[in-house]
Amino acid sequence: MSWGLISEMGHVGIQTTDLKASIWDATQLLGLRVTEQEDNGTAYLAAGDVHHELIYRESDVNGVDSLGLIAKNEGALHTIRQRVEQENLTILKDVAPTAGVEDGFSFVGPEGYIFEIYLNRAVDVAAQKSFGPDRYGHINFHPQNTRSMMEFLKRVLDFRLSDVIGDDYAYFMRCNADHHGIALLPGKGTFHHHAWQTQSVQDLTKLGDRLNKVGRNLIWGPVRHGAGHNIAAYYVEASGAVVELYTDLEQIYDDNRPPIIWGANENWYNMWNDYRPMDFRDFGIRPVERKRAIF
Structure with a gap:
């Protein structure tokens, strides 16, 4: 249930100096699964039957890369885009900001936090469910x-x-x-x-x-x-x-x-x-x- 512009939390993106260790923690301790891994050092992970809920990007620093939110519909996405413009916030990307999502955009919010707003994530059904969160x-x-x-x-x-x-x-x-x-x-x-x-x-x-x-x-x-x-x-x-x-x-x-x-x-x-x-x-x-x- 959602009354407003955002229907659900989408993902957390994290830059990590040790991609292998970050993936190990997420899969072996938390219980997520890797759904896609790109040659550029980006790994997508999920607990539910979606393309991603957590993104790791290999980097020379540890830091939060992005906070993903799912817009309720195309109208909501457009409204948020207008509000961001009215706030004079910097638009970073005017197309789908990550793999596995439909239309969207990203912007720099208060205190340097990057928000990625997008429509539906692709479905990725786990072949087998083991331990881990929902x-x-x-x-x-x-x-x-x-x-x-x-x-x-x-x-x-x-x-x-x-x-x-x-x-x-x-x-x-x-x-x-x-x-x-x-x-x-x-x-x-x-x-x-x-x-x-x-x-x-x-x-x-x-x-x-x-x-x-x-x-x-x-x-x-x-x-x-x-x-x-x-x-x-x-x-x-x-x-x-x-x-x-x-x-x-x-x-x-x-x-x-x-x-x-x-x-x-x-x-x-x-x-x-x-x-x-x-x-x-x-x-x-x-x-x-x-x-x-x-x-």
Whole structure:
């Protein structure tokens, strides 16, 4: 269900200095599959029956390359394009921005984050289902100005507020029934984590077992969040980005539900206790600069 211009979260694109290690983490720890790999060092991966939900690009830096969003229809794509022009934002590419999608475009948003807006992804049905999440769900990043980023997401991309934390401290925003597709917490402008939905809390414990077997560890969780109510566990992937595996996320079917307001010191981050690792938010990667395409 989607009321506005964006129907669902599309993908996360990450530039990585170690493509092989990033693919290994995504396939052997998280449980995604490679759907396509190009000679230029680009790999497309997915959990669901689509061409991609995660893109890795081999690079000399680690950073977030793009945030993909799926427009509801051609009219929605056109409206977003008009709004981007009215904001005087830089258009990078005026055609389908990645393989496996229909018409679309990409632009540089606030604080250097590159957004790719497009229509339907190609179908890619997994030959066999093994362990792993059902689908890509949401992202969390730490802009220097959370309120400005929140207003941009509302004004240009039609996201709505689900939860507000404190006085302009943090925002959880949705584009469909999922409690949040994008969460914003204040920081130094870094991308923190990409999150994947699974069916059971048992899948989170199995993730912990897989990490332990290769000498790695969860950096937090399992934990029950207050904002969104999801049970989640987190680890750091090869690029330096954090990965979240979660289950039981709140679904909001009332399009006009007012946002829940949390005090900054309430347990919006952990309903089971007030523990939060002090270094949890220190992880993350920065947006990578890209030049405008020559048409």
